[in-house]
Every structure is written in structure tokens, then in C-alpha cells.
Amino acid sequence: MKILALDSSGLVASVAIAEDDVLLAEYTVDYKKTHSQTLLPMLSEAAHMIELDLNTVDAIAVAGGPGSFTGLRIGSATAKGLGLALDKPLVHVPTVDALAFNLYGCSDYICPMMDARRSQVYTGIYRFEGGDFHVIAQQRPVAVAEISEELNALGGPVVFLGDGVPVYRGELERLMKVPYHFAPAHVNRQRASAVAVLAMQYVREGRIETAAEHAPDYLRPSQAERERAERLKKEQSEALS
Amino acid sequence: MGEKDILILAIESSCDETAAAVVKNGREVLSNVISSQIELHKLYGGVVPEIASRKHIEKINQVIEEALDAANVSLDDLNAVAVTYGPGLVGALLVGVAEAKAISFAKNLPLVGVHHIEGHISANYIENKDLEPPFICLVVSGGHTHLVRVRDYGEYEILGRTRDDAAGEAFDKVARAIGLGYPGGPKIDHLAKEGDPDAIAFPRGKIEGSPYDFSFSGLKSAVLNYLNGCQMKGEAVARADVAASFQKSVTDVLVEHAMMAVRESGLDKLAIAGGVASNGALRSAMEQACAENGVRFYRPSPILCTDNAAMIGAAAYYEYIKGVRHGLDLNAVPNLKLGER
Numbered sequence: 261m262k263i264l265a266l267d268s269s270g271l272v273a274s275v276a277i278a279e280d281d282v283l284l285a286e287y288t289v290d291y292k293k294t295h296s297q298t299l300l301p302m303l304s305e306a307a308h309m310i311e312l313d314l315n316t317v318d319a320i321a322v323a324g325g326p327g328s329f330t331g332l333r334i335g336s337a338t339a340k341g342l343g344l345a346l347d348k349p350l351v352h353v354p355t356v357d358a359l360a361f362n363l364y365g366c367s368d369y370i371c372p373m374m375d376a377r378r379s380q381v382y383t384g385i386y387r388f389e390g391g392d393f394h395v396i397a398q399q400r401p402v403a404v405a406e407i408s409e410e411l412n413a414l415g416g417p418v419v420f421l422g423d424g425v426p427v428y429r430g431e432l433e434r435l436m437k438v439p440y441h442f443a444p445a446h447v448n449r450q451r452a453s454a455v456a457v458l459a460m461q462y463v464r465e466g467r468i469e470t471a472a473e474h475a476p477d478y479l480r481p482s483q484a485e486r487e488r489a490e491r492l493k494k495e496q497s498e499a500l501s
Numbered sequence: 502m503g504e505k506d507i508l509i510l511a512i513e514s515s516c517d518e519t520a521a522a523v524v525k526n527g528r529e530v531l532s533n534v535i536s537s538q539i540e541l542h543k544l545y546g547g548v549v550p551e552i553a554s555r556k557h558i559e560k561i562n563q564v565i566e567e568a569l570d571a572a573n574v575s576l577d578d579l580n581a582v583a584v585t586y587g588p589g590l591v592g593a594l595l596v597g598v599a600e601a602k603a604i605s606f607a608k609n610l611p612l613v614g615v616h617h618i619e620g621h622i623s624a625n626y627i628e629n630k631d632l633e634p635p636f637i638c639l640v641v642s643g644g645h646t647h648l649v650r651v652r653d654y655g656e657y658e659i660l661g662r663t664r665d666d667a668a669g670e671a672f673d674k675v676a677r678a679i680g681l682g683y684p685g686g687p688k689i690d691h692l693a694k695e696g697d698p699d700a701i702a703f704p705r706g707k708i709e710g711s712p713y714d715f716s717f718s719g720l721k722s723a724v725l726n727y728l729n730g731c732q733m734k735g736e737a738v739a740r741a742d743v744a745a746s747f748q749k750s751v752t753d754v755l756v757e758h759a760m761m762a763v764r765e766s767g768l769d770k771l772a773i774a775g776g777v778a779s780n781g782a783l784r785s786a787m788e789q790a791c792a793e794n795g796v797r798f799y800r801p802s803p804i805l806c807t808d809n810a811a812m813i814g815a816a817a818y819y820e821y822i823k824g825v826r827h828g829l830d831l832n833a834v835p836n837l838k839l840g841e842r
Binding site: 294296297298299300301303304314329330333334336337338339340341342343344345346471472475476478482483484485488 | 544545549551552554555557558559561562563565566576591592595596597598599600601602603604606607608828829830831832833
């Protein structure tokens with residue numbers, strides 16, 4: 261099974277092409293250029309290097325969220341365009357799951373953190389047992405204090421990774437009561453190869469979608485929707501009182 | 502289809518319309534699909550960028566597939582993919598740009614990035630097969646007010662522009678002030694039919710030393726002051742008169758500037774474009790002024806005045822035959838200048 265995978269959910273842009281247990285190509289960049297300028301040129305370069313016939317790809321995988329809203333849409337629109345043009349299905353891989361999967365085989369609790377702004381991180385808790393990948397706490401936006409408490413209750417040790425780490429390192433050092441450490445540079449950010457490998461599992465389980473129906477999973481409403489909901493709720497409670 | 506026919510798939514997502522079209526040789530529209538989000542944005546009294554972007558990504562593939570189906574062509578029949586890359590809402594633009602680039606890459610099709618306003622101007626080519634540059638074009642919409650001299654295909658000289666609000670923006674703000682809701686343009690147009698356009702003397706915005714430029718914020722303030730005055734005096738507001746008088750003030754200025762540009766350029770063709778170009782009062786006032794001055798008047802059907810992709814396909818054709826191509830690093834440029842590449 262051949263998967264073309266994209267991840268532009270955070271600061272990193274990453275593309276990969278993997279076939280069964282071979283990673284044919286991967287190109288990852290953590291640079292200030294926008295994903296709109298990097299993602300497709302990177303894919304084009306990677307595909308060219310391995311003389312990829314795009315028609316031989318079985319599915320297009322994308323880190324479908326959470327993440328930067330704009331970054332997610334660049335990845336999703338790229339995946340949707342590829343799916344439409346090549347008539348291939350899409351695989352939506354949760355971003356935080358794919359980040360955790362970077363640390364395959366690690367026996368500690370794995371806690372990826374993406375900076376979600378508004379004093380929150382997109383995070384989850386994961387663990388490998390043997391070769392099996394377990395989701396202990398599903399990805400969601402939450403305060404660092406809350407996820408730290410959960411990890412302390414689990415007992416650790418914990419390995420942290422993701423672009424939320426440099427932002428909240430000090431807070432973690434204050435809050436963590438169980439042993440913890442931080443993953444090194446080669447595995448501590450989004451990598452499309454992890455998205456590709458998880459996607460193979462998803463395809464085998466039939467968890468695919470059409471390019472037309474795919475949309476990112478932001479895990480948060482827009483600010484305007486949130487404020488409107490708050491206003492309606494307030495009006496409702498005032499009307500009742 | 503003839504051997505030398507050029508087929509372009511065009512995509513537009515710069516604001517709150519997700520649109521795709523297939524255009525043949527720049528002037529023949531084989532399909533023109535528009536998915537409007539306006540009902541959704543009405544809840545917020547205007548376009549919410551993040552919501553617009555989210556809707557674009559949900560709809561874009563359906564819209565493109567529908568456009569291909571309606572045109573009865575496949576991606577393999579195309580010569581190029583075109584997309585609006587500015588100006589507009591950056592998050593919204595990026596959806597169309599990323600999608601178009603992916604299709605271009607996957608099908609090995611040339612990519613042509615198009616300026617949104619150039620698209621609006623080019624909407625006039627679709628229904629007026631005889632229209633060719635040079636001509637004067639007045640582009641008026643919710644986001645833009647430009648008086649442009651079209652020297653050649655893709656060559657523009659901006660004669661005048663708004664210094665503050667766009668014409669359509671003024672319509673929206675005044676509509677809100679008199680309780681008509683969003684979008685204001687069609688609602689004011691409708692209500693004004695029952696009012697007296699000479700009932701209230703609202704100002705005509707002028708910019709000292711820049712005769713072609715526009716200003717609508719003074720007019721908007723004058724309307725708001727008038728409404729406040731009525732309220733203080735306890736007088737009922739004749740909303741239809743306000744709508745008609747406000748609209749007359751806007752159209753008077755637009756017509757006057759456009760006629761001055763025609764006269765001074767020595768050109769005998771005038772086109773209008775953009776969402777406000779479907780305003781009934783503007784269309785008839787401009788038509789009358791053109792007839793009086795011996796100027797040929799061109800205006801697109803209302804469906805081609807609104808944001809659509811057929812106009813992007815029309816503009817892209819003339820870029821395509823000139824050899825303009827964009828790379829896979831094409832980015833959205835929210836404040837892209839007209840004529841800039």
C-alpha cells in the first residue's frame with residue numbers, strides 16, 4: 261500500500277511517501293516561509309526524486325487537526341485537490357496522534373503538546389505496549405495545568421514533544437511531580453512519515469473518506485461562533501430570569 | 502471542441518463565495534457554479550473570515566466537480582487551471598490557491614494566478630464578444646471602488662480609487678443604520694424604488710486635487726447624522742427617502758467620475774463591474790449618461806457581477822495566451838495590486 265502524506269498543522273511543513281514498510285521519501289521543513297509557499301514545492305521535489313507516478317498512490321493522508329486553522333486548511337485543500345485530480349480516497353489522521361506516533365516503541369507516557377494559544381495546548385496522552393499504540397487521553401485543547409494533573413495521576417514517566425514544549429516548558433517544570441523528559445529534535449515535531457504509517461492502519465480498518473467530504477477537525481469553533489453562542493446563552497438566561 | 506480551443510478551469514474563493522467554472526477561449530462559459538455562504542454570514546451582520554474559510558474547504562471539491570460535470574469535461578480536457586490569488590481574505594484565498602496548485606501538480610497543468618479585480622473587469626468580455634480594450638471600467642463592490650483605464654488585456658492604469666469606504670461598504674453601513682440588515686446593496690436598491698431621491702440633500706464626496714478618487718465616509722456620516730437628528734427631534738424617518746437619496750448621492754458621483762474619465766481619455770467605451778454594478782439605479786443612471794455622451798455602455802448580467810469563477814477564467818485566458826504561468830509556490834496575496842504579477 262502506497263500512501264502520500266502531508267502535515268502542515270503547525271510550524272513544520274512535512275510531506276512523505278511511504279509504501280508498506282518502506283519510507284520512500286520524506287521532506288520536512290521548519291522555517292519561517294508559509295506552508296502555501298513550501299508544501300507543494302516540497303511534494304513536487306520529493307515525488308520527482310523518487311520518480312513517483314502519482315497514479316500508483318493508494319490514498320492521500322493528511323494531518324487533519326487540530327492545529328493552526330490556516331495551516332490545516334492548506335494541508336486539507338492540497339490533499340483534497342490531489343484526491344480530486346487523482347481520484348483517490350483521503351485518510352484523516354488526528355494531528356496529535358501522529359505526533360505521538362513519532363515515538364514508536366517508547367515505554368513512557370507520550371504527551372505531545374501543540375501551542376493552541378489562549379493559554380491552552382492541543383494535547384493527548386498515548387502509550388505503546390508491545391507494538392500496540394494506545395490512546396489514553398484523546399487529543400483536545402486544554403490548559404497545561406489540567407494535562408499535568410492527569411499525567412501526575414498516571415504516575416509517569418512522561419516524554420513531552422511538540423511546538424508547545426518551548427512555550428510551556430517553565431510551567432511544566434513547575435507542575436510536573438513525576439519523572440519526565442523532552443524528546444530530541446529528530447522526533448519532536450510533526451513528521452508526515454508518522455501520518456503515512458498511521459494512515460496505512462486506517463485504510464486497513466476502512467477509515468477513509470472521499471476528497472469531497474474531507475474537512476479539517478479544528479477542535480474549536482471560530483471566535484465569532486463562540487462569541488455568538490455566548491451572547492445567545494446570556495440572552496436566554498436573562499429572558500428566563 | 503476545436504483543436505485550438507483553450508479550456509480553463511477557474512477557481513475563486515476570495516470572500517464568501519466558493520466558485521468554479523470552465524471557460525472556453527476566454528469568452529464562452531461552459532459552466533459557472535457558485536456556492537454562496539451569505540445566509541450564514543447574515544447571522545453576524547457581515548462576512549466572518551474564519552467562517553468563510555471553513556465553508557470554502559467544505560464546499561470546494563463539490564463545486565469544482567459540479568463545474569466539470571456541467572461543462573461535460575474532465576480534467577484531462579483542460580489546458581490550464583486558474584485561481585484568484587488576491588486581493589481578498591487571506592484564509593479564504595488560500596483554500597482556492599492550495600486546491601488549484603494541487604490539481605495543477607497532479608494533472609501537470611499550467612497554473613495561472615488571477616487578480617480578483619481583473620476578473621471583475623473581464624466579466625464584461627463574456628457577454629460582449631465585441632468588447633476589446635482600450636476602455637474605461639468602473640469596478641464597484643463591497644471591497645473595491647476603482648476607476649480603471651484598461652489599456653490592453655492585463656494592462657491597467659488605475660485612474661481613481663476610494664480613499665476610505667468602498668461603495669458597497671457604504672451601502673452595507675447605511676443599510677444597517679436604517680435597519681435593513683446585511684447585505685445592504687440589494688436591500689437599499691429595493692427600498693429606494695419607493696423613495697424620493699431628491700428628498701434629502703446628502704453630500705457628494707470629492708477629493709481636492711484628485712478628481713477621480715472617491716470618498717464615501719463623509720456621505721455615510723451625513724446619513725448617520727441625519728438619522729440622529731430625526732431621532733432627537735422625535736421625527737419618524739422616511740427610510741425609503743433616505744435609501745433613495747443616499748443611493749442617488751453614490752450613483753451621481755460614480756457616474757460623474759466615469760464620464761469624466763471617458764471624456765478625458767478620449768475613449769468611447771465604458772464598462773462597469775463588481776457586485777454594486779448590479780445595482781439597478783447605477784445601471785440605469787450610467788446607461789443614460791453614456792447614451793447622452795455617445796459612449797457605448799457595457800455591463801455584465803447580475804450573476805457575473807457577483808463574485809464568480811467564470812470571470813476568473815476569462816481573465817486567465819488572456820494571461821495564458823500571453824504565456825503567464827505561476828509556480829507551485831504561488832501564495833495568496835491579500836492586498837495584491839491591480840496589474841502586479
